[in-house]
Amino acid sequence: MSDVAIVDYGINNVRSVRNVVEYCGYNPIVTHDADAIADASHVILPGVGAFGDAMNNIRSRGLNEVLERHVREKGKPFLAVCLGMQLLARTSEEHAEDGLPHCGLGWFEADVVRLMPNDPALKIPHMGWNMVAKERSHPILANIRDSNLAFYFVHSFAMRCNDSDDVVGYAQYGQPVTAIIARENIVATQFHPEKSQDSGIELMSNFLRWNP
């Protein structure tokens, strides 16, 4: 069986992503090597940390080009998680300096903006278990009942998509929070499936079986 590439761009903790892939019965490799990514059956872009640093690391390792080739051109199944999802946007205002937003990979017509729930009692970061309401179905949600679409979120910024067709599901947190986006062979979650117990394992397992 081919490997599942977990893209290593110098972030701290990919252990739980690696563990959940292993738990689902696949062989994870944490790598930034172009050949290893080319050989992998599936590619996961994890994400913890700050947007600007992450993009700098991705560019300095040439990973933007590697991912462009294997994911966007060749259509390898691809899952981005949390900050990984945000990196697919055009821009992010996280720690924007001099008012200039950071540039992302730009795979989606979307921008990352600070969460501003319209209720001052709601705390930031949006941290904890929240429900995702489906806008449409998607193979990674197969066999998960709507009442079990509770996932673990930790974030202060969120993606705003221009094209609502890209959005698979939203969470509600004083505002709609883009929770899952997808297009063709690309899917991304704002929440952490690798921290979301049974529903998260089911989602990961669906992704790892997915052949778009």
Add this chain to the structure above:
Amino acid sequence: MLKKRLIPKFLLRDGRLVKYVRFFENERAAGNPVTTAKVYNDYGVDELIVLDIVPSAASRGRVVEIIERMSEEIFMPFTVGGGVKTLEDVNMLLRAGADKVSVNSEAVRRPEFLREAARTFGDQCMTVSIDYKRISPNHASVFIDGGRQHVALDPIEWALRCEDLHCGEVLLGSIDRDGTMTGYDLDMIHKAANVLSVPLIVSGGCGSLQHAIDALEAGASAVAISSMFLFTDHSPIKLRSHLFSRGLDVRASTSSRN
């Protein structure tokens, strides 16, 4: 909206699961932490808190090993703490599989450490743990070093200061009620929840299903529970379905054991 969270709290001593009353009395052995964590995972708890209560260089190694083993099979958030004093300590626990690291005494001694850690690892990674005791009917005070050392800080003022230092969450524990199963300190929870803008996890005193309801209704974002789960027949499944049926906004149970 965000669900209220049910969080078993594990106290480790030399890598063993233990439980006391009021921090020092009646030590009881409570089993193997990894096995117990797996059971709780099957019960569908929302997170785990693991605290090394007699931290040393040797016990840190044990804790790292335990967290690594837990994270191989349990896919939910872990908060880990006990004796965390340096950025390297935080880093080591995050790498082992912790999602959040809890800091207690060192934050009091060196508040700047909390700020540095939040800047380095992100606010959401840093939980500040605050233990307090009533020192007179209307006055509570913070205690550090596992409840041994009194410091002249009001718990709520200190929690607010920690928020300014960018902690992501506050774990507020009553020493007086710890292990007594007589109910949470609702007055304190109410006051703290009203002024804090970060999530509040409360600890100390849960002994019945109603106690958990009381704490959540008083404004807690999460209830940390130790004795009740370890020593009574109120399991996390039973608590969750009870809270759910009473209309509290908790996750619906997905457990196969339900």
